[in-house]
Amino acid sequence: MALAALARKLFGSANDRRVRRYQPKVDAINALEPEFEKLSDDQLRAKTDEFRDQLAKGEKLDNLIVPAFATVREAAKRTLGMRHFDVQLIGGMVLNEHSITEMRTGEGKTLVATLAAYHNALAGKGVHIVTVNDYLASRDAEWMGNIYRFLGLEVGIIKHGLSDAERKAAYAADITYGTNNEFGFDYLRDNMKYSREQMVQRGHNFAIVDEVDSILIDEARTPLIISGPSQDRSELYTTIDKYIPLLVEEDYTIDEKHRSASFTDEGIEKLEEILERDGVIKSGSLYDIDNVSIVHHLNSALRAHKIFSRDKDYIVRNDEVVIIDEFTGRMMPGRRFSEGLHQALEAKEKVKIQPENQTLASITFQNYFRLYKKLSGMTGTADTEAAEFADIYGLAVVTVPTNVPIARIDEDDAIYRTVEEKFNAITDLVVECRERRQPVLVGTTSIERSEMLAEHLKKKGVKDVQILNARYHEQEAYIISQAGVPGAVTIATNMAGRGTDIQLGGNLEMRIAAETEGLEGEALEKRTAEIKADVAKRKAEALEAGGLMVIGTERHESRRIDNQLRGRSGRQGDPGHSKFFVSLQDDLMRRFFPERMEKILTSLGLKDGESISDGLVTKAIERAQTRVEAHNFDIRKNILKYDDVMNDQRKVIFEQRLELMDDEHVTDTIADMRHDVVDSIIAKSCPDRSFPEQWNIEQLQAACKTYLNIAPPLPEWIDEEGMDLEVLRERLIKAADEFAAAKSARIGPDTMRQIEKSIILQSIDGLWRDHLITLDHLSKVVGWRGLAQRDPLNEYKQEAFELFSQLLNNLRELVTTQMSHVELQVRQAPPQPQAPDLSQLKASHINPQTGENEVSQAAAQANAPRGQLTPEQMARTRRNELCPCGSGKKFKHCHGAY
Structure with a gap:
């Protein structure tokens, strides 16, 4: 340990060496700044076309990083009045290298993302920027979109409630903002569609995940599920x-x-x-x-x-x-x-x-985000989970230094015997801070605790408290943005992923937006000047009082959540304080520390109404948090092991669906399935190396009728000289093919091709849904195999493979049976060729550890066709032509839908 510390002091850590490696490029970008400042807006905008021309001529994308980053920096200065710091340039380079940028709260990660997003969008394959909620997706797309649009790029937003047409347009943009859930659900829904035209996503090229630890670790315990009503x-x-x-x-x-x-x-x-x-x-x-x-x-x-x-x-x-x-x-x-x-x-x-709902499709966040050819992320707290990021996602974590040294003071935890004593102490500290006009942010773990604390404060005369919890999340951005006003007391139910800076004196931009609505001209300028002066005055007062005081009412299960709360204070080198209050009755303490902890603390001098701050106890709490984190990591790894088995099968099914959708016709595939079914029914009725008199003719005759809808003269064939299994197979295949050909000629080749594709896709979807339910049940019971000294995972793999083989066999039989019995029926207003009906779907987010399932209603539009067609019209209308009924839809989406 001593030698390692000495080596780090002499050579620097691996992280330090990697950060230093970016400095030459930072210097090169800075050197271009005077030249780019002289460009006109049109000349700067023309850089985008210039870069794309270079890529088209064979230039490598990474060779454009210096001029591309210089372009974005200059565009940000002109559109937002914001200039990327050198450390932000480093953060952008980390994102570009399939890595995670760890930057402290307030260091401008939102602006950092514009560098890598613009640079990778030049390739024209799309960039996805993933946020934790719709508000941040909309805010960042609008805010940072000023830069992209100035440089000639299109920006899209994916959020809850959009139609498929709106989603497809958003994904077609150069840069698309959205939440992790919406991106994942769109992937699952796309693989339930019936044609490429209905799909909204266009691939998975490059993604930047904001709050990457929250999305890829905390929420990775929760698979995404599409379900329908039962x-x-x-x-x-x-x-x-x-x-x-x-x-x-x-x-x-x-x-x-x-x-x-x-x-x-x-x-x-x-x-x-x-x-x-x-x-x-x-x-x-x-x-x-x-x-x-x-x-x-x-x-x-x-x-x-x-x-x-x-x-x-x-x-x-x-x-x-x-x-x-x-x-x-x-x-x-x-x-x-x-x-x-x-x-x-x-x-x-x-x-x-x-x-309740039935599972129709599912995927874990791990397997969804591993679809991207290039993945990166950013957060304020990732280094403690670096091993997991590397193991599961292949992502390295790079800690980028702050632009200005951190001045926040983090005090030791104060430990009390009871919750009541702890809350009294917190109340006293809040009152003390308020008297000296120091802004206070209090973090709680539940609505109940936040409202309990608010009651305590009211009894002490602190009445104008802002409570930020699940009841009032609509106003959370504005509430949290003004938490730095002198004397303000804000109680928040958990600070993970809030995404809004707490600026001392209040957030200038949000105040201007809120207080100047409807004003124009001189009135607008006057009010804006007044707000700026007021914010500057309040900031000086807050700085004088010691900056933002962050109070944690108890320790969270995850150290990262605690660190995120602490990080709300000390933004951009501002002064600040943080302190956590703990009681022996807190959930974490009760779950991980027996009664002897109270005896130990009593021996250390803990008395009723008093607190104790001891390094050993603080370390014990952190060890408990580490145990919870390790437990959750094991859960995520276990989920991934099982989901990897399903993922291999999912890939086969989804890729097969895409191939079938892309084929103009699937007649050959249908024929292959029909021939396989012939082999299957012969094998069941006629044992290998057997004589004709040993064949079960009645069973074979029934199978021919059931699966192929034919009645061959089997008794006559068997009486013929030289009859064997191969001859029987050839004759049955010929009879089945002739029957299929006659039906195709009667219905019409074009219409038959539509029917074939529709039936095969519907059959795949139906069997896949049943297969998912079976695998879900299997995963829940296979753990008991461990009692018999058998590895549950190996048992799951083996049985899942057998079930998948059975699924493929069932698919052949189902498609063959339906195709042999299908007849064309002219109906008014046939349904859209979607299986299942997307308007009935729910998007679910399940936690396998607790059994919790979060579901959101899927949006789907299905307009039924109108009018009625004759069989002749049905037969002569091609699938991509407009439907003759007058609905305005293509025939394949209207009366041609089966």
Whole structure:
């Protein structure tokens, strides 16, 4: 250790050496600045075409980094009045090298992204900038879009509620902003479409992920899922819910660490007696096969009542249960918990119960973001997770130094015996800061705690407190932007990914935007000058008071979240303070420290109403946080191992769908499937190396009718001399092919090609949906194989492969059967060729550890065609022509849809 420290002191760390490596390019960019300042706006804008011409002639993209970055810097100065610092140029180079830029809060990561985004957009293949919410996507696209549009690039935004046409236009832009969920859901939805024209994404070239640790680590525990509605069982949820309040503590056990609950033997006996009495179950045992569904509902109801708390895990608003994101503290309207938990919460809160959903498509964030040819990210806290980024994503983490040295003072944690004592101490500190006009930001972990603290402050006379939590997230950007005003007290439910700077004296731009609306001319100039003077005066007052005081009301499970809260203070070299308050009753302390901790602290001198600050205890808390982080990393790795198995199959299915959509006709593929089915039915009825008299003719005849819709004269064939399996195969294939050819001639070749493509794609989708459900069930039970000394993952791989092989066999049989029996029927207003109906889809975000499932309604437009066509019109209309019915759609999207 001593030698390593000595070597670092002498040579610098690997991170220091990498940062120094960028300095020559920074110097070269700076050297170009005087030359670029002399260019006119048109000449600067022409640089984009100049760079693209060079790329078209074979120049490598990386060789343009110096002039491209110089161009962006000059454009930023002219459009936003912002000049990239040298450290921001370094950050942009890190992003360009498939790496993560770690820069402190307030160092301007949003501006840094413009460098790498513009540089990579020159290739014309699209750049995706991924944010954590719709507000930041819209804000950054509009704000930074000034730079891109000035330089001749198009900017798009992907957010909830857009139609497919709007999404396709946004993805066609040079640079597209959007949230991680929307990008992932669009990928899944695209692979449920029936033609290239319906797909909205155009590939995965380069992505910059903002708050990369939040998205690729915290939220990576949660796979993305597209689901559709299933059977409504709302009455059963309501019935089951009334039994949970009848239980006492001896009837169930709670595991807070894993957020799970289970019934004891006493509880099961009590429930069996009550349920049988009320006629809910038929037999006396809950675990009879007929009662499996009842047990599932009981477990969901128990978790709803005993694990999930109102105003912490969810809130009730407008007769709906709305999830609160555990990482950001925001409401997540439209998203739902999985496996019946959300319905159980709705029953508990006596609101309308929505039906459960069936999984149609899914992918993890790990496998989605690994689709990109080039991936990078930026955040203020990534170095502690560098090993995971390298292992799963192949991303290196580079810590970029601050533009100005950090002046914030981070004080030791204050540890109290009870929550009440801790809150009293926090209240006293807030009052003390307020008296000296020092702005205060208090971070809490739940709505309940934030409102409890607000009540404490009101009792002490601090009434004008701004509460920023899931209830008021609509105003969060403005509230947080003014948290640096002298004497301001802001309570926030979790600072992860807020994305808005806290500037001492208040955010000038947001005040001007809010207070000058409707003003013009001299009135606008006058009011703007007044606001600037007021902000400057307030900033001086806040600096004099010591800068922003950040108070943490308890330690979060993740050290990164705590560091993000601390990082809100000390922006751009401003002074500031941070301090965390901890009690022995906090969730983290109760989960990871037994009662002996209180004895240890008492021995160290901890008394009622007093706090203690001890390095050993602080290190113990950090070790507990490290254990939680390691546990979550194991969960993510385990999810990825299982999802990698599904991902290989997903790639095969999705790639096959694309090939089928691109083919003008799939007649040869249909024929190959038909021939394989002939081989299959012969193998089942006629054993290999057998004589004709040993063949099961009745079974073969029935199979020919079922799968091929033909009735060959099998008895006559068998009586012929020289008949063997090969001759039988040739004759059956010939008969099946002739039947298919006759049907195609009768219906019309063009129409038949549309029918073939539609049937094969619908069959793939239906079987894939069933396959996903089977794999989901398999993944939940395969863990028990470990009790038999068998590796669950290997068992899962083997059985998943067998299931996939069966899926392909079922596909051949299903397509062949449908094609042999299909007949053309002229119907008025046939449905769009989409399977399933996208208007019925839900986009879900499941946490496998807790079973939580967040769902958002998918937007889809489906306009039915009008009018009626004759068979002759159907037969002679080509698939890409306008439909003769007058709907204005192409024939393949109208009456040609099957």
